[in-house]
Amino acid sequence: MPKDLAPGANFCYDFGFGKSATMLEQQTESSRLQGIAARVCWWEPAGETIEEIPLFLCRVMTLGTWEDASFCLERFGSEAFRNALRSAPPGLLDVRSWHYWHRRLGMLPVPAQPVRAIPA
Numbered sequence: 001m002p003k004d005l006a007p008g009a010n011f012c013y014d015f016g017f018g019k020s021a022t023m024l025e026q027q028t029e030s031s032r033l034q035g036i037a038a039r040v041c042w043w044e045p046a047g048e049t050i051e052e053i054p055l056f057l058c059r060v061m062t063l064g065t066w067e068d069a070s071f072c073l074e075r076f077g078s079e080a081f082r083n084a085l086r087s088a089p090p091g092l093l094d095v096r097s098w099h100y101w102h103r104r105l106g107m108l109p110v111p112a113q114p115v116r117a118i119p120a
Helices: 017-040 046-051 053-063 066-076 078-086 095-104
Strands: none
Touching: 017 046, 017 053, 017 066, 046 053, 053 066, 053 078, 053 095, 066 078, 078 095
16 A cells, blocks of 8 residues: 555555556457458458548448448448548449438438449
C-alpha cells in the first residue's frame, strides 16, 4: 500500500486493464475489418482495400454478408454508406444491391446505376 495514500481512501492497483481493453477492442475491430476486406476484395491486400473507404463499402454492400454490412454500418455510419453509393463506380454494384441499399438508406427515388463509358 503506498504511503502517500490518504487515510480511508480506496486503493486499487492500475494494471492498465482499461487501456488494454480499449486497445484489444481496437485490435479486434481492425482484424475484423481486415477479414471483411480479404473476403470482399480477395485479389488485393486487405490493407489496400480498407484505405479507400467508399470503394470498400461498395464492395461490402455487394459481396459482404449481412454481418459484414451490419458491422461496417455501425463502424462507419449511414452517411459513409450514402457517400459510397453516390460515388460508386460503374459495374461494381449489382441491380439488387443497388436498389436494396438505396432503399435501406432512404435515398429515394433510386437513381439509375452508373454506366460505363466505352470509348468509340
